[in-house]
Amino acid sequence: MSIPDDTNLNSTxxxxxxxxxxxxxxxxxxxxxxxxxxxxxxxxxxxxxxxSLAITVLLGWLLILSGGFALALTxxxxxxxxxxxxxxxxxxxxxxxxxxxxxxxxxxxxxTIIVGAxxxxxxxxxxxxxxxxxxxxxxxxxxxxxxxxxxxLVAAIIISGFPGTALWVIGLLxxxxxxxxxxxxxxxxxxxxxx
Numbered sequence: 001m002s003i004p005d006d007t008n009l010n011s012t013x014x015x016x017x018x019x020x021x022x023x024x025x026x027x028x029x030x031x032x033x034x035x036x037x038x039x040x041x042x043x044x045x046x047x048x049x050x051x052s053l054a055i056t057v058l059l060g061w062l063l064i065l066s067g068g069f070a071l072a073l074t075x076x077x078x079x080x081x082x083x084x085x086x087x088x089x090x091x092x093x094x095x096x097x098x099x100x101x102x103x104x105x106x107x108x109x110x111x112t113i114i115v116g117a118x119x120x121x122x123x124x125x126x127x128x129x130x131x132x133x134x135x136x137x138x139x140x141x142x143x144x145x146x147x148x149x150x151x152x153l154v155a156a157i158i159i160s161g162f163p164g165t166a167l168w169v170i171g172l173l174x175x176x177x178x179x180x181x182x183x184x185x186x187x188x189x190x191x192x193x194x195x
Contacts, residue, residue, distance in 0.1 A: 027193045034183070035186060045179065048169070053104050053105070055108075064101070067091070071087070071094065074087050108170060109163055116155050116159045126147055127145060
């Protein structure tokens with residue numbers, strides 16, 4: 001058994017040092033962005049129906065933009081292999097975007113079904129992984145099991161309340177994500193603030 005060298009224990013990672021220097025340099029912009037994300041997250045939590053519809057409309061525009069760019073690139077490189085598949089993919093993105101913009105409530109319903117299915121699948125996979133590897137992950141398998149059960153509970157709430165949950169679930173989940181992301185960014189900014 002070898003004893004670790006003290007120089008290796010005290011050495012720092014140059015990448016993390018560079019990241020810390022950048023965080024100290026731009027801590028105010030990190031703080032501003034964190035506050036902005038937190039406010040947006042709180043707004044989405046307080047107005048989940050509005051947030052759900054706004055996210056659906058934003059996704060519609062993103063699909064139209066990406067489909068339009070893909071269509072242009074497909075015709076620009078029409079001699080390349082897979083032209084017809086690329087064309088089909090671009091057209092599907094354009095149609096999906098237009099449908100989401102023209103029928104945002106139905107789009108929100110569809111997104112809610114997808115989110116519910118995701119949480120259900122993620123929960124089952126995480127629970128099975130935790131159970132199967134409980135002997136290898138002796139200290140962590142309980143956390144994995146808890147995360148899987150939490151995913152299954154979220155899926156149960158979404159699915160059991162459907163279609164009513166479609167009005168608020170997307171906005172609420174995005175709001176929670178923004179809130180935690182903003183709070184963590186505020187924490188990083190305050191920790192990086194020059195003393």
